[in-house]
Amino acid sequence: MRIAIAADHNGVPMKKYLTEWLVSQGHEVDDRGTHDVEVVDYPLLCADVCAEVVGGTAERAIVIGGTGGGEAIACNKVRGIRAGLGHSVFLAEISAAHNKTNVLVLGAKVISDQDAVEITKTWLTTPFKGDRHQTRLDQIAAMEAGF
Numbered sequence: 001m002r003i004a005i006a007a008d009h010n011g012v013p014m015k016k017y018l019t020e021w022l023v024s025q026g027h028e029v030d031d032r033g034t035h036d037v038e039v040v041d042y043p044l045l046c047a048d049v050c051a052e053v054v055g056g057t058a059e060r061a062i063v064i065g066g067t068g069g070g071e072a073i074a075c076n077k078v079r080g081i082r083a084g085l086g087h088s089v090f091l092a093e094i095s096a097a098h099n100k101t102n103v104l105v106l107g108a109k110v111i112s113d114q115d116a117v118e119i120t121k122t123w124l125t126t127p128f129k130g131d132r133h134q135t136r137l138d139q140i141a142a143m144e145a146g147f
């Protein structure tokens with residue numbers, strides 16, 4: 001899978017760890033930064049990777065922040081993006097199965113690097129359930145179009 005990844009200054013080590021794992025699993029990873037601990041503004045990073053997903057150069061994106069809270073808000077402002085916080089394997093499973101998220105948001109201050117791998121593995125491999133969940137996604141898409 002083609003995956004775009006970004007992290008703010010809080011998530012750089014986790015991004016490196018997760019990217020190495022993703023590549024070891026055969027994924028094509030586009031690392032959009034940031035690359036050091038200098039403080040950056042996460043909305044710009046979110047906009048960048050979300051544009052990749054919406055534009056089709058990446059199938060999915062992963063964004064890592066401190067908690068991920070701000071990143072989730074920012075990503076969900078982009079038309080066509082469904083971003084979900086992945087603070088546990090259960091959340092990641094529901095995020096994929098119910099919400100068909102195309103962006104996974106992680107918090108480097110909330111979970112460990114090893115947790116991030118397990119959460120990402122679940123998110124990438126859990127199929128969308130469709131059915132009533134598709135109805136809700138359609139309703140969300142209609143909201144997005146209307147506002």
Ligand SMILES: O=P(O)(O)OC[C@H]1O[C@@H](O)[C@H](O)[C@@H]1O
Pocket residue numbers: 008010039042064065066067068069070071107
């Ligand atoms: O590290 P600072 O700049 O204080 O705060 C940024 C973090 O605040 C949260 O919304 C985000 O998860 C982001 O990573």
